[in-house]
Amino acid sequence: LKSAKTNDAPAQAGKFAEVELNLEAESSLTAVMDYRSEEDAKGLAGVQTRITLGEGAKLTLVQIVRPGSGYTFLNDVGAVCAKDAELRVIHLVLSGKHVYQGFSSAMEGDRSQVAVDVGYVGEDHARYDLNYESIHTGKKTGAEIHGKGILRGHAKKVFRDSIDLRKGCSGSEGNETEDVLLMDETVENRSLPIILCSEDDVVGNHGATIGRLDEDLLFYMESRGMQKDDVYEMMAKARIDAIVRKIPDAKTRHDLLELDDEEEREER
Known part of the structure; x- marks a missing residue:
């Protein structure tokens, strides 16, 4: 696995890496x-x-x-937020045989804020296990956890999102949503x-929101000359692109959007 980590060193199959991000007061990154x-690579790795x-x-x-279609990948993220801290997370899971991904934020400081956008595409026989939680202990803290996903073929996915509003976190608010588009009847989804x-x-x-596209929407699009499969592909792409466009790094954003366009041209 190649990894654009802080040291820019590739992570090898069967190896596990640890990254620490410690931000001082009023700093940004x-x-x-x-x-x-x-x-087609196979192996096991984690960060x-x-x-x-x-x-x-x-x-x-x-x-x-x-990672490759034969990879098992473990991705674990944990955060502690002090007073008035702001954490923005964008997670994209685009491939892999088995992906286990976890995120936990301890919002200890008053008015700390966490916003998480998760996008995933499960194809063929992929297995995704995604677990997100926000733990509120500071006062007037806020958390937003939103997932958008696409499942095809025989893919299976579990998405757990938890908001833990503990004693003493008065004035806090947490919101969590998930929107899953099921492309085939053979997929398995658990939210x-x-x-x-x-x-x-x-x-x-x-x-x-879990299931197929709304029948009224399908009828509207088909009445304007689009095929049903094309409508599903367009809506699926729009879900992931909406998250990609939130990435602040222009090169990463451009590369991912360009990759989608290339894959679409190849399918045609």
Whole structure:
């Protein structure tokens, strides 16, 4: 696996790496990590990322997981947020045989904020296990966890997103959503949103949209000359592109959007 980590050193099959991002007070950073291999590569690898944000620090973390179709990949991210800290996470899981991905944020400081966008594409016999949680202990903290996914073939996926509003986090709010497009009837999807609450003055919301496209939308698009399969492909691409366009690094954003266009031309 090649990895655009801080030391720019490739991670080898069967090897595991650890990355620490420690931001001092009022500092800011954008970190892009791209984990990839040859398309037919096989192996096992993993990365653990530990994050500590000082008071008022701001971090945007982009992680792109796209190992070979025979790879098992483990991606673990943990963060501790001080007062007024802001953490923005963009996760894209685009390939791999088995992907186990976890994210946990401890929002210890008052008014700390965490926003997570997750996009995934599961194809063939891929197996994804994705687990996200925000733990609120500081006052007036906020968390947004939003997932958008596409499942094809015989892919299987579990998505757990948890908001834990603990005693003492008065004025805090957490929101979690997932939107899953099922391209084939042979896929298996499990969405498990959880809200835990032991404080009165808080807000927690969750929701999930899972299934095929709306029949009215299909009828509208087909009445204008589009084939059903083309409509599904267009909507699937739009889901992932919407997350890709949020990546602040222009080169990474351009490369991913260009890759989608190339794959679409090859299919045609």
